[in-house]
Amino acid sequence: MPFALFLLGVAVFAQGTSEFMLSGLMPDIARELGVSVGDAGLLTSGFAVGMVVGAPLMAGFARRWPWRRALLGFLGVFLCVHVVGAMTGSFPVLLGTRVVGALANAGFLAVALVAAVGMVAPDAKGRATSTLLGGVTLACVVGVPAGALLGQAWGWRSAFWAVAVLSVPAVVEVRSVPDGGAELERPAHSLHGELRALREPRLLVLLLLGALVNGATFCTFTYLAPLVTNVTGLGGSWVPVVLALFGLGAFAGVRVAGRFADGRPGLITGAGGCALCLGWGALALGAGEPVLAFGLVLALGALSFGVGSTLISQALYAAPGAPTLAGGFATAAFNVGAAxxxxxGGAAIDSGGGYRSPVWVSAGLVAVALVAVPLNRRALRGRTTASWTV
Incomplete structure (x- = not known):
C-alpha cells in the first residue's frame, strides 16, 4: 500500500475520534447542558445527518479539485468547529458544530476514498478501503477511550480540545498526499454520467445493507456507557475499557476483512451478517454478566466493522461508472444508519425499554438486512458484489 494512504488513515483517525467519542461522554454532556441522555444522543445523529448530506454534496462539489487542496480545506474547517464546540455552553450551538464538522468530515472521507482507490491497482479496492478505515477503528481503540478518560478527568470539553489539537499534525501530514499525476490520473466522467451510474441496482442494494448494518452498530455503540453502568453494573471507570474492547474488535475486523474483501466478499458478509444478528441478541440477554458482555462487545466490534468495510468496498466495485461519487454515496448510506x-436507540430508551433496548433494536436492524437479501438476490448477482449467501 502507498505510504500516502497511511497518511490519510492518520487524518481519518482524528475525525473518527470526534465521531465516536461522544459514546463515552454522553451522560456528562446531558447533565451539564440540561438535556436528557436520549436528546444528547442527537449529537451523534446530527453528526451522521451532516455526513449523509455532506458526502455526496461535498464529493460533487470537490470532484474537480486536486486531492490535496480538497483534503486540506475540509480538514481545516473540521478543526475550527471543534474549537467552537469546546467553548460553547449552548446545546443547539454544540449540535450545529457537530453538523458542520460532519459536512467537512464527509467531504474529506469521500475525497479520501477516491484518492485511496486511485493509488492502488484496480483489483485492490478492498485492501485500500480497509487501510483507510483502519484510522476509524484505531479511533475506537485509542481515541474514544482516551476521550472518555479526558472527560472523566477534566470534563467533556477537554475531549473536543484534544480533537482540535490532534487535527493540527493531520493537516501537516495530509500535505504529503499526491494531487494526482500521470500514474494517478482520475477518470474523466461527467457529473451527469456518474449520477446515472448510481442507479445500478446492485449498488442500491449494497447501500441499503450498509445503512442497516451501520444503523445497528451505532444504535448500541452510542449507548454503551449507560449500558455498562446501569445494566452490567460496573463503575464509570470501566466505560473506557469497554469502548477500547469494541475498538480492538473493530480494528481486527477491518484488517481481516481487508484480506478477503476483494476475493471472498460473500464469506464475510454472509457468515458475518448471521453472526452479527445472533451476537446483538446475545448481548441484549447477557449484558448483565460482565465477562460475557466484554467478550461479546469485542466480537461485535469485529463483525460490525468487518462486514461494514466489505460492503463499502463492494459498493465501489459496483459503480465503476461513478468513480468520484460512489465513495460519497457509500459514506452517505452508512451515515443514514449512523443517524x-x-x-x-434513544427512542427505545425514552419509551421505557431500558438500556438493553438499543441492543434489541440493533439485532432487529440486522435481521431486516438478512430478510432483504433474498428479496434482492437477482440484483446482488455478480462476481464483484457482495452476496450474503456463502
Whole structure:
C-alpha cells in the first residue's frame, strides 16, 4: 500500500475520534447542558445527518479539485468547529458544530476514498478501503477511550480540545498526499454520467445493507456507557475499557476483512451478517454478566466493522461508472444508519425499554438486512458484489 494512504488513515483517525467519542461522554454532556441522555444522543445523529448530506454534496462539489487542496480545506474547517464546540455552553450551538464538522468530515472521507482507490491497482479496492478505515477503528481503540478518560478527568470539553489539537499534525501530514499525476490520473466522467451510474441496482442494494448494518452498530455503540453502568453494573471507570474492547474488535475486523474483501466478499458478509444478528441478541440477554458482555462487545466490534468495510468496498466495485461519487454515496448510506441508529436507540430508551433496548433494536436492524437479501438476490448477482449467501 502507498505510504500516502497511511497518511490519510492518520487524518481519518482524528475525525473518527470526534465521531465516536461522544459514546463515552454522553451522560456528562446531558447533565451539564440540561438535556436528557436520549436528546444528547442527537449529537451523534446530527453528526451522521451532516455526513449523509455532506458526502455526496461535498464529493460533487470537490470532484474537480486536486486531492490535496480538497483534503486540506475540509480538514481545516473540521478543526475550527471543534474549537467552537469546546467553548460553547449552548446545546443547539454544540449540535450545529457537530453538523458542520460532519459536512467537512464527509467531504474529506469521500475525497479520501477516491484518492485511496486511485493509488492502488484496480483489483485492490478492498485492501485500500480497509487501510483507510483502519484510522476509524484505531479511533475506537485509542481515541474514544482516551476521550472518555479526558472527560472523566477534566470534563467533556477537554475531549473536543484534544480533537482540535490532534487535527493540527493531520493537516501537516495530509500535505504529503499526491494531487494526482500521470500514474494517478482520475477518470474523466461527467457529473451527469456518474449520477446515472448510481442507479445500478446492485449498488442500491449494497447501500441499503450498509445503512442497516451501520444503523445497528451505532444504535448500541452510542449507548454503551449507560449500558455498562446501569445494566452490567460496573463503575464509570470501566466505560473506557469497554469502548477500547469494541475498538480492538473493530480494528481486527477491518484488517481481516481487508484480506478477503476483494476475493471472498460473500464469506464475510454472509457468515458475518448471521453472526452479527445472533451476537446483538446475545448481548441484549447477557449484558448483565460482565465477562460475557466484554467478550461479546469485542466480537461485535469485529463483525460490525468487518462486514461494514466489505460492503463499502463492494459498493465501489459496483459503480465503476461513478468513480468520484460512489465513495460519497457509500459514506452517505452508512451515515443514514449512523443517524437513524442512535435515534431509534434513544427512542427505545425514552419509551421505557431500558438500556438493553438499543441492543434489541440493533439485532432487529440486522435481521431486516438478512430478510432483504433474498428479496434482492437477482440484483446482488455478480462476481464483484457482495452476496450474503456463502
Amino acid at each position: 437513524c441508529g442512535p435515534w431509534l
